[in-house]
Each structure stands twice: as C-alpha cells, then as structure tokens.
Amino acid sequence: MAEDLISDLKVIVFQLNQKEYAIPVSQVRSIEKIIHITRVPHVNPFVKGVINLRGVVTPLLDLRVRFGMEEQSYSDSTRVIIVGDEEKEAGLIVDGANDVIDIPSSMIEPAPEVVGIAAEGFIKGVANLHRRLLILIDLDKILLSDVRKAL
Amino acid sequence: MELNQYLEVFIEESREHLQSLNEQLLELEKNPGNLSIINEIFRSAHTLKGMSATMGYEDLASLTHQMENVLDAIRNNRLLTTPEIIDVIFMAVDHLEEMVESIAAGGDGKKDVSETVEKLKAIENGETISRSADVEIAAASTLEAPKSAASYDEFELTVLKQSKEQGFGVYEIEIGLRDDCLLKAARVYMVFEVLEKIGEVIKANPSVEQLEEEQFEDEFSVTIITKENPDDIKGKIMKVSEVVKTTVHPVDFSEMNSGVAIKAAEKIIGVDTSKSLDTDARSIITGIETAAVQDSKTSVKQQTNSSKTIRVNIERLDILMNLFEELVIDRGRLEQISKELDNGELTETVERMSRISGDLQNIILNMRMVQVETVFNRFPRMIRQLAKDLNKKINLEIVGAETELDRTVIDEIGDPLVHLLRNSVDHGIESPEVRRSKGKNEEGTIVLRAFHSGNHVFIEIEDDGAGISKEKVLQKAISKGIITEQSAAGFTDKQAYELILSSGFSTAETISDISGRGVGLDVVKNTIESLGGSISIDSKENEGTIFSIQLPLTLSIISVMLVEIQKEKFAIPLSSIIETAIIKDTEILNAHNQKVIDFRGKVVPLLFLKDIFDVPFEGADDHFHSVIIVRKGDKMAGLIVDSFIGQQEVVLKSLGNYLTDVFAISGATILGDGQVALVVDCNALIK
Numbered sequence: 063m064a065e066d067l068i069s070d071l072k073v074i075v076f077q078l079n080q081k082e083y084a085i086p087v088s089q090v091r092s093i094e095k096i097i098h099i100t101r102v103p104h105v106n107p108f109v110k111g112v113i114n115l116r117g118v119v120t121p122l123l124d125l126r127v128r129f130g131m132e133e134q135s136y137s138d139s140t141r142v143i144i145v146g147d148e149e150k151e152a153g154l155i156v157d158g159a160n161d162v163i164d165i166p167s168s169m170i171e172p173a174p175e176v177v178g179i180a181a182e183g184f185i186k187g188v189a190n191l192h193r194r195l196l197i198l199i200d201l202d203k204i205l206l207s208d209v210r211k212a213l
Numbered sequence: 214m215e216l217n218q219y220l221e222v223f224i225e226e227s228r229e230h231l232q233s234l235n236e237q238l239l240e241l242e243k244n245p246g247n248l249s250i251i252n253e254i255f256r257s258a259h260t261l262k263g264m265s266a267t268m269g270y271e272d273l274a275s276l277t278h279q280m281e282n283v284l285d286a287i288r289n290n291r292l293l294t295t296p297e298i299i300d301v302i303f304m305a306v307d308h309l310e311e312m313v314e315s316i317a318a319g320g321d322g323k324k325d326v327s328e329t330v331e332k333l334k335a336i337e338n339g340e341t342i343s344r345s346a347d348v349e350i351a352a353a354s355t356l357e358a359p360k361s362a363a364s365y366d367e368f369e370l371t372v373l374k375q376s377k378e379q380g381f382g383v384y385e386i387e388i389g390l391r392d393d394c395l396l397k398a399a400r401v402y403m404v405f406e407v408l409e410k411i412g413e414v415i416k417a418n419p420s421v422e423q424l425e426e427e428q429f430e431d432e433f434s435v436t437i438i439t440k441e442n443p444d445d446i447k448g449k450i451m452k453v454s455e456v457v458k459t460t461v462h463p464v465d466f467s468e469m470n471s472g473v474a475i476k477a478a479e480k481i482i483g484v485d486t487s488k489s490l491d492t493d494a495r496s497i498i499t500g501i502e503t504a505a506v507q508d509s510k511t512s513v514k515q516q517t518n519s520s521k522t523i524r525v526n527i528e529r530l531d532i533l534m535n536l537f538e539e540l541v542i543d544r545g546r547l548e549q550i551s552k553e554l555d556n557g558e559l560t561e562t563v564e565r566m567s568r569i570s571g572d573l574q575n576i577i578l579n580m581r582m583v584q585v586e587t588v589f590n591r592f593p594r595m596i597r598q599l600a601k602d603l604n605k606k607i608n609l610e611i612v613g614a615e616t617e618l619d620r621t622v623i624d625e626i627g628d629p630l631v632h633l634l635r636n637s638v639d640h641g642i643e644s645p646e647v648r649r650s651k652g653k654n655e656e657g658t659i660v661l662r663a664f665h666s667g668n669h670v671f672i673e674i675e676d677d678g679a680g681i682s683k684e685k686v687l688q689k690a691i692s693k694g695i696i697t698e699q700s701a702a703g704f705t706d707k708q709a710y711e712l713i714l715s716s717g718f719s720t721a722e723t724i725s726d727i728s729g730r731g732v733g734l735d736v737v738k739n740t741i742e743s744l745g746g747s748i749s750i751d752s753k754e755n756e757g758t759i760f761s762i763q764l765p766l767t768l769s770i771i772s773v774m775l776v777e778i779q780k781e782k783f784a785i786p787l788s789s790i791i792e793t794a795i796i797k798d799t800e801i802l803n804a805h806n807q808k809v810i811d812f813r814g815k816v817v818p819l820l821f822l823k824d825i826f827d828v829p830f831e832g833a834d835d836h837f838h839s840v841i842i843v844r845k846g847d848k849m850a851g852l853i854v855d856s857f858i859g860q861q862e863v864v865l866k867s868l869g870n871y872l873t874d875v876f877a878i879s880g881a882t883i884l885g886d887g888q889v890a891l892v893v894d895c896n897a898l899i900k
Binding site: 097098100101102103104105109111112113114116117118119120121149150151152205 | 535536538539542781825826827828829866867868869870871872875876877878880881883887888889890891
C-alpha cells in the first residue's frame with residue numbers, strides 16, 4: 063500500500079452500478095467477455111460458478127453481489143476481469159471495463175468513511191481525477207473470505 | 214554460480230547412486246563374495262566421489278573416498294565381507310544420504326562423519342595388517358582352485374563361454390605402452406575406445422579404475438569378446454600412438470575348467486595380488502586421487518550413452534498436458550464444424566488430425582507414467598533395518614516393480630506404503646521364537662506386490678505373520694469407543710479388520726517406535742481415498758494378513774459417466790458406479806422419510822441429485838427416473854438424474870485454490886464443447 067502511494071499507479075477502470083472502480087494492472091491477468099458459466103452448488107451466492115479459461119477452471123465472482131448491490135442480468139458489455147495473486151486466481155464479473163489510466167499518487171486518498179457506498183470494506187482508497195471519482199478496490203479482501211455457504 | 218546449473222543433476226544422480234548402493238549392498242549381504250556386486254558398488258561409490266569432489270562437497274567426497282578404500286580392499290580379496298563391515302558401509306551410506314538431502318534442501322552438505330570415517334579406517338587398516346598371512350593362504354588355495362580367485366570369476370567365465378558358443382572369439386590382449394608415455398590414462402582410454410568399437414571388454418587387468426588412475430607400470434591386459442580376427446585387433450590397437458607392444462592370444466577354457474591352471478593364469482594371480490596390495494598401500498599413504506574428476510566425467514558419459522533418457526521437469530509435462538487438452542477441445546469443435554459443412558477434404562483432414570492427436574495423447578499420458586519401482590526400491594533397506602531393530606528375521610519379496618502409475622500417484626503413495634510395511638513388520642511378523650513355537654519358518658516373509666487390472670493398479674502387502682484377531686480388534690474398538698457393544702455383534706470379519714484403519718486405534722499391546730501409536734493407519738486410509746483409491750484388509754489368524762490397495766491408473770484422466778440434471782451436466786466417476794437403471798415412480802418406496810428402491814434384493818436409499826445440488830428447476834418431472842447405483846465400500850446409494858449422456862474419458866481438473874472443499878464435488882472437467890462439468894464425489898454422498 064505504501065508503495066502504491068509513492069508513484070503513479072496504472073489501473074484498469076471498470077463500472078459497477080454507474081460508479082467507476084479501479085484495480086491495479088499488476089493484479090489483473092486478462093479481461094474476458096462472459097462465456098458459459100457452470101454453476102457450482104453450495105457456495106456463496108456471489109460465486110457464480112466456474113468457467114473454462116483456456117483450459118484452466120476458473121471461479122467467477124459477481125462483484126455486484128459481492129458488494130451487496132442489486133443483481134443484474136449479463137449483457138454484451140459485461141466483462142470478466144481475471145485477477146490473481148500467487149496462489150489464487152478468479153474472475154470478477156463487472157458491468158463493463160474499458161479504460162486503463164495512470165493515477166498520480168498524489169490524487170489517491172485513503173478510503174473515506176463518509177462515502178457510504180455498498181463496497182465498504184473492500185476499498186483501499188479513492189482517487190479524484192478531474193471530477194472523476196475512482197474507487198480503488200482491495201483485491202485481497204475480495205478474495206479472502208469463506209466461500210462456502212453454511213449448509 | 215556456474216555450478217548451480219549442475220546442482221540439480223548432481224542431486225538427482227547422487228540419489229540414484231545412493232539407491233544403487235543400497236540395493237547392491239543388500240545383494241552383497243545375501244551373496245558375500247560376489248565380485249560383480251562389489252564392482253557395482255565400487256563403481257557407484259567412485260562416481261559419487263568424483264561428482265561431489267567436482268561440486269566441492271569435501272565431506273561427501275572424503276567419506277566416499279574412505280568407503281571406496283574399504284570396498285577396494287574387499288574387491289581385491291584383502292577383506293572378507295562380514296555383516297559388521299556391511300553395517301558400517303550402510304552407516305556411511307546413511308550419512309551420505311543425509312548430506313545429499315541437506316544439499317538438496319539448500320544446505321552445505323557438511324556433516325561430522327569422523328566417527329564413521331574412523332570405523333572405515335579401522336576396518337581397512339585392521340584387516341590390512343592381519344592380511345599378509347591371509348594372502349598366502351588365499352594364494353595357496355588359488356593354486357589349487359585357480360578358477361575361483363583367478364583372472365575370471367564364475368560370472369565372467371559364463372559370459373565368455375556363452376559368447377564363444379555364439380561364435381565370438383575370446384582374446385586376451387596384452388598391451389604395452391612406451392615407458393616415457395606421459396598421459397597413460399589417455400592412452401588407455403583410447404585403447405578402450407578402439408576395443409569397444411570392435412567388441413566387448415570383459416575384463417581388464419589391472420582393473421579399469423586402476424588403469425584410469427594410472428596405477429600400473431606400462432603394461433596391461435584386456436580380455437575381449439569380438440568377431441574380428443586377432444591380426445585386425447592388433448593392427449587397430451597399434452594405431453594408438455605410444456603403444457609399443459600388442460599381443461593377442463585366444464583364451465582357452467578347457468584347461469581352466471579341468472582345474473589345471475595354465476601358466477599365464479598362475480602368473481596373473483601372482484602379479485595381481487602383489488600389484489593390488491602395492492597400489493592399495495600407495496593409495497592409503499597418499500590418498501590423493503588426481504584423476505577422480507576426469508574419471509567421473511567419463512563414467513557419467515558412459516551412463517548417459519547407455520540409457521538414452523533425458524530428464525524433464527514434471528511441470529513442463531503438466532504444461533504440455535494442459536496445452537494438449539486445449540487441442541483436444543478445439544479438435545472437438547473442428548469435428549463439429551466439419552460435420553456441419555460436409556466438405557470431403559475438410560472431413561478427411563480433420564479425421565487425420567484426430568487420429569494423430571489420439572496417438573499424441575497416448576504418448577503424453579505414457580510419458581507421465583513411472584514404474585512403482587521408484588517407490589519400492591527404498592523398502593528393502595528399510596525392512597532390513599526394521600527387522601534388525603526388532604530382532605526379527607524378515608524376507609521382503611517385491612513382485613511387479615515394473616508396474617506403471619501416473620507420476621502424481623507415485624508421489625503420494627510412498628508414505629502410506631511405508632506405514633503399512635512398518636505395520637506388517639511390527640504387528641504382523643512375529644519374533645523368531647514365537648514363529649518357531651508355531652511351527653513356522655523363523656524367517657517371516659512380506660510380499661509387496663503390484664499389478665494392473667483394468668483401469669486400476671493394485672498394490673498388495675502380504676505377510677505370513679500373526680494375522681488379525683477379530684475378537685481383539687472388536688474389544689479394542691469397543692473400549693476405545695469407536696463402536697458400541699451392540700453393533701460389534703453384527704460385524705463381519707472384513708468390517709472388523711477395517712476398524713484398525715479408524716483413527717485412535719492401536720492393537721499392539723506395547724506402543725513402539727516403529728509403527729507408532731495407531732494414528733498411522735487412518736492416515737493411510739485417508740491418503741489412499743484422496744487419491745481416488747480404496748484399501749481393504751483380509752486376514753487369517755496365525756496365517757497372515759493382506760492389505761490390498763486399489764489405485765486409479767492416473768489421477769488426471771478418469772472415466773466418467775456424464776449425466777444431465779435439468780440443463781446442467783455432471784460427471785460421475787465410473788470407479789464408484791456399480792450399474793445404471795431406469796425405474797418407474799411406482800418402484801420408489803418410502804422408509805422413514807427416506808425414498809428407497811429394492812435393487813436386486815437389497816434396499817438402496819435414493820438421492821435426488823437435483824435437490825442435493827440445488828439445480829434450478831426448468832422442466833416437468835418424468836414418471837421414469839434414471840438411477841446410477843454407486844457404492845462406497847459395502848454401502849450403496851442410488852443417484853437419481855434426469856438422463857444419461859454417456860461414458861467418456863475426461864481430464865480431471867481442480868476448481869482452483871479459491872474454491873476448496875465444495876460439498877460433494879471433487880473437481881471439474883472440460884467437455885468437448887468447451888464447457889465445464891463438475892465431477893461428483895460419490896464418497897461424500899454416502900455416509
């Protein structure tokens with residue numbers, strides 16, 4: 063986090079419920095269109111299932127559901143952002159993703175408590191770029207949690 | 214830094230040599246005095262020494278060196294192989310193993326081995342001093358029976374005779390080098406190169422090692438089998454520069470056999486003993502082996518030449534496998550498209566491609582197969598040690614070590630087998646006294662057997678020991694609270710035996726270090742089940758026990774039954790399916806809120822997969838139901854699905870690190886259309 067604030071941060075911008083979010087490119091493997099999802103039973107509702115990502119079975123998380131927003135059926139603009147760290151890999155379903163920008167570190171502020179948006183708890187910081195508000199998400203927190211639904 | 218790239222090779226090869234040392238030492242223990250075994254051991258030790266010296270592991274090299282000296286003494290008949298000596302050598306090998314493992318783990322491979330070195334030195338020196346008298350006796354006896362210690366041992370003699378019968382000529386060649394020759398070892402190498410081109414070198418005198426270390430004056434002799442005529446051989450050898458003398462004369466067996474020693478042989482005996490004593494004394498005094506490095510290089514080269522294999526990182530094979538799976542999926546699509554387009558040329562091409570990729574699949578799968586030998590080969594040593602510790606006499610027989618299993622299974626199966634073998638040694642085989650009183654052979658036998666059957670590999674561990682006492686097991690299980698007294702009455706023999714696999718169970722009256730506290734066997738069961746296998750026990754009191762492990766041939770490719778539930782596809786492993794059936798509504802009975810069917814006289818509970826997996830309901834119910842009868846051990850269940858799609862070989866994939874422990878799902882697979890289907894874990898569905 064400290065390193066993130068020192069220099070420019072290259073991020074991928076994606077939309078979720080008319081708001082703009084950002085995730086550092088270093089955590090993104092690829093961006094895909096939605097393909098056939100195989101449902102997996104007995105998992106949290108935000109885990110939509112698994113897809114065949116070039117031979118690798120990859121779980122998909124619906125970020126709308128993860129952030130507690132209203133679920134929406136997928137459209138042509140729906141995108142899957144494949145993210146991952148050393149051990150885990152997953153796809154995040156978002157309304158759209160079409161921009162890569164550099165955020166100067168000076169523009170990033172820690173997550174304000176007043177924002178009061180649904181994604182609370184998953185936010186790393188907020189960047190204010192010429193009246194364009196970007197919410198930086200915290201991937202570790204999104205991927206870390208009990209995925210199993212209580213039986 | 215430069216050496217680092219060789220480190221992996223070094224570790225791999227060291228392990229191989231250590232393994233071969235262990236094996237050969239065990240052989241030697243059984244047949245002390247067999248020269249070819251000693252030579253084999255010597256060669257492994259020697260290569261190991263050369264490699265470790267090159268890599269700069271001094272402790273490793275010095276210990277091997279000392280060991281080599283003792284081996285050399287044995288080889289030259291200056292020492293008799295005794296159990297004590299073998300024990301000390303085993304100890305040295307243990308140290309070597311520890312050092313190599315320490316290097317493999319990133320350590321420096323240093324270890325205080327002075328004690329073992331001292332012991333080795335004591336053996337070497339102690340015997341060398343009291344030797345001189347023995348030499349004479351040995352020499353005297355050799356005169357009477359020249360065959361035994363003379364120029365050829367029995368093995369070599371057989372080889373020579375056989376080759377003669379097959380029309381090869383057997384010649385003894387004496388080669389003399391110029392006395393001012395500087396690179397004697399190099400000349401020897403060149404001569405050998407010539408000889409190996411025209412035939413096979415059976416024996417060299419002095420030995421090849423000594424020749425390579427230049428431990429000879431300027432003459433040496435070689436026995437060779439070849440089809441070339443003597444003059445040609447002579448001519449070819451004389452082409453090597455600095456060779457001044459070559460005499461080729463055929464070897465005559467008839468005289469050797471009749472026990473009348475030919476003069477030449479006598480001479481060799483005399484020269485041999487004095488010379489080797491001499492050279493050995495030298496090596497003790499100086500202990501310097503300048504040629505060691507070169508030497509190891511040549512032997513490594515020979516090795517690679519003979520085996521024609523390369524090492525490939527298993528990760529690369531995995532990547533290859535993944536890429537190939539991609540190809541298979543695309544192939545499926547191509548086939549679909551070509552069918553729709555119905556273009557002759559396209560269809561033909563696609564068909565050809567399908568065939569080729571089928572062959573490719575076989576090769577790739579075979580590449581991942583490894584002989585179980587790689588796991589089994591460490592057991593003889595282990596059993597020997599355990600038997601010694603427990604004062605038992607045990608003979609381990611290994612059958613079917615060449616059976617092949619997928620690499621991933623091989624990696625996992627080692628520990629469970631160790632547990633089971635330890636268990637057999639400790640609890641199975643009785644002490645010699647008890648065995649004698651039972652009228653059995655004092656030496657117990659454990660048979661480790663591996664074989665293929667269908668899509669499975671079976672590994673059995675059979676001992677002729679005490680067997681399992683059903684009464685004792687039941688009592689113990691009751692006292693440990695694993696079962697109740699009431700349920701105990703209904704246990705069959707097999708069920709009772711399998712109780713020893715449950716956690717918190719230990720039948721040995723005294724807890725020993727060998728097989729631990731009974732936590733072992735339930736771990737064994739878990740590991741084997743996690744590999745998709747099963748374990749069963751059969752036993753007869755006082756006659757023995759058989760542990761039988763059933764394993765899938767490969768973990769990555771399994772046969773499944775594809776089924777459809779509403780719009781979703783699931784795969785059920787064939788290994789747990791007994792059969793499939795279609796039943797009518799009216800056949801379903803109710804028993805205690807549980808739907809059951811009468812299946813071949815047995816009451817089988819029904820599980821509706823669409824309820825278990827919460828499949829979204831999309832179509833109307835049918836009056837007919839497709840049932841898959843699955844089993845786990847002796848228990849059965851009927852899984853109700855909507856329809857069967859068919860049987861298929863699929864590639865099993867994990868759901869990744871994010872989705873772990875999904876209920877009743879053991880993994881996923883990618884179907885021909887590129888979609889993912891989940892693989893059902895039947896073991897989780899049957900309690």
